[in-house]
Amino acid sequence: MENRKFTKIVQLTLSGLCAAVLLTGCGQGAAVSGSSEAEQEAVIPVEQELVHDYTSPAGLQVEPGAYVAVVVKGLGENNYWKIIRQGVEAAVSDVNEAMGFTDSSEIRLTFEGPSEEGNEEEQINTLDTVLAENPAVLCLAAADMESCQAQLETARDNEIPVLILDAGVESSLVTAVCQTDNEAAGREAGKRLCEKLNGTGRVALVCHEPKAETAALRSQGFRSALEEYPGIELVCIVEPDDEYSLEEKMAAMQEEYPDLDGIFSTNESSSDLVLQLYEQEEEIPVLVGFDNGTEQIRAIRDGVEYGCISQNPYTMGYAVVIAALRAAAGEEIDSFIDTGYIWIDQSNIDDPDTQMYLYD
Numbered sequence: 001m002e003n004r005k006f007t008k009i010v011q012l013t014l015s016g017l018c019a020a021v022l023l024t025g026c027g028q029g030a031a032v033s034g035s036s037e038a039e040q041e042a043v044i045p046v047e048q049e050l051v052h053d054y055t056s057p058a059g060l061q062v063e064p065g066a067y068v069a070v071v072v073k074g075l076g077e078n079n080y081w082k083i084i085r086q087g088v089e090a091a092v093s094d095v096n097e098a099m100g101f102t103d104s105s106e107i108r109l110t111f112e113g114p115s116e117e118g119n120e121e122e123q124i125n126t127l128d129t130v131l132a133e134n135p136a137v138l139c140l141a142a143a144d145m146e147s148c149q150a151q152l153e154t155a156r157d158n159e160i161p162v163l164i165l166d167a168g169v170e171s172s173l174v175t176a177v178c179q180t181d182n183e184a185a186g187r188e189a190g191k192r193l194c195e196k197l198n199g200t201g202r203v204a205l206v207c208h209e210p211k212a213e214t215a216a217l218r219s220q221g222f223r224s225a226l227e228e229y230p231g232i233e234l235v236c237i238v239e240p241d242d243e244y245s246l247e248e249k250m251a252a253m254q255e256e257y258p259d260l261d262g263i264f265s266t267n268e269s270s271s272d273l274v275l276q277l278y279e280q281e282e283e284i285p286v287l288v289g290f291d292n293g294t295e296q297i298r299a300i301r302d303g304v305e306y307g308c309i310s311q312n313p314y315t316m317g318y319a320v321v322i323a324a325l326r327a328a329a330g331e332e333i334d335s336f337i338d339t340g341y342i343w344i345d346q347s348n349i350d351d352p353d354t355q356m357y358l359y360d
Contacts, residue, residue: 040090041356042318045340052326054178054319054337057091057098061329064105068092068324069135071126073143073167073212074117079293079359080268080313084165085111087317088139095325107325113141117269118209120144127151134158137324141166145213149173161327165320166313167213175327178320178337179214180311185290185341186218186266189309190225192343193262193288196306200231201261203285204253207239208246208270215239218266218290235260246270250277262286268293268359271308275299292344294360300349307345310357315339 042055052059070088072081088111096106112130114122120143130138131154138160142148145168152173155162161175168177193203205222207215219237226232238253240246253260254277263285265271271289275296278284289296289308299305316339326333341357348354 040086040314042087042091042315043312043340043356044315044319045338048334048338050334050337051332052323052334054322055315057095057322060095060098060322060325061331062095062099062101062107062325063136063328064099064101065108066136066325066328067108067110067133068137068139068321068328069130069133070109070111070139070165070320071123071130072111072113072141072165073123074119075113075115076117078117078268080291080311081113081117083313083359084317087314087319088321089317090314091318091321095321110135114143118143118212120147120211124148124151128154131155131158131160135160136328138162139165139320139324140169142169142213143167144211145169145216146211161324163320163324163327165316169213176323176333176335176337178316178323178339180316180341181338182214182217183221183224185309185311186221186264187225188221188341188343189218189264189288189290190222191228192307193264193286194225194229194232196286196288197232197262199229201286202233202235202257202259203262203264204236204238204257204260205234206246206250206253206263206265206270206274207237208265208267210239210241215266222264222266232262247273250274254278260285262288264288264290266290268296271296271305275305279304292357292359297349297358297360300344300346303346307343309341310344310359311341312339312357313359314356 044055092107092109112126123143148169152171156173164174164177166179207219209215226234236253236257238249263274265274268291272295287305292308292310296308319337323333
């Protein structure tokens, strides 16, 4: 995947993130304008045949003062969501500049989510409040793929397009999806792990949240990759439930399977937990992670983690806003916008082209 061709369009980030520019309370969305000297790139894989370019505001028809609501899975310390927010803010800033919007005509934006990632009840309450404000469009990263049906029906009844970013829901009431091809990414992770093990060994799958669409698709892709390697045995699937946390399940996994050859974990938090579990061990399974952060980057450089699949959160945030504003204007948009991923290991983690995929 690291050899895929990409289109690149340089965008400017906002000066002063979050608190200085955006208010996160419902009904308090601030207009976003201005840019800084720091450069980011909105990058979309060129293999797609898309109706529009979602890395640029060129050609947009936008109502002055339009309200864009973004509700994600969590607002905690995870850098992934912070980078998505940077992309969202940069897109709104670029649209305001391109349209010549100032003061009351500027696009209004709210970026909200549970204080703790995956809190479905808090996300539902946030959605109810956001929808009561009647946004022009809603961008949603769902904590639970079986949730939000009532809120999606409310959006439909009020003619509010809903676009998914990152994680979706099982519903026909979604206008478009802007995310990583998570099944393909999970399959790539499985292939990398199997190749590193020379096609033989006992492996485990550590899944961060069974109710999350991202976890389900990545797990599905990983298992499909293993089917091509009959010498690889998946002996354990670890995921949290109502009774036991992921940490507790992983400790039981380590005790029951002390001789694992490899482990794939499906997001940054689960990958970090795996690293913590084995940090004192002399012999460590081949570890393949998903996403990245301080601990994973360090572990890859040190040879503790073999590698990871990394998403493109900046582009995801940027592209979903451009697509959302097109949808709000009644334009035809693509039903699926793949924002891409790459494989990162010791061989390329310090390459210049890799840096935009590092969340730290």
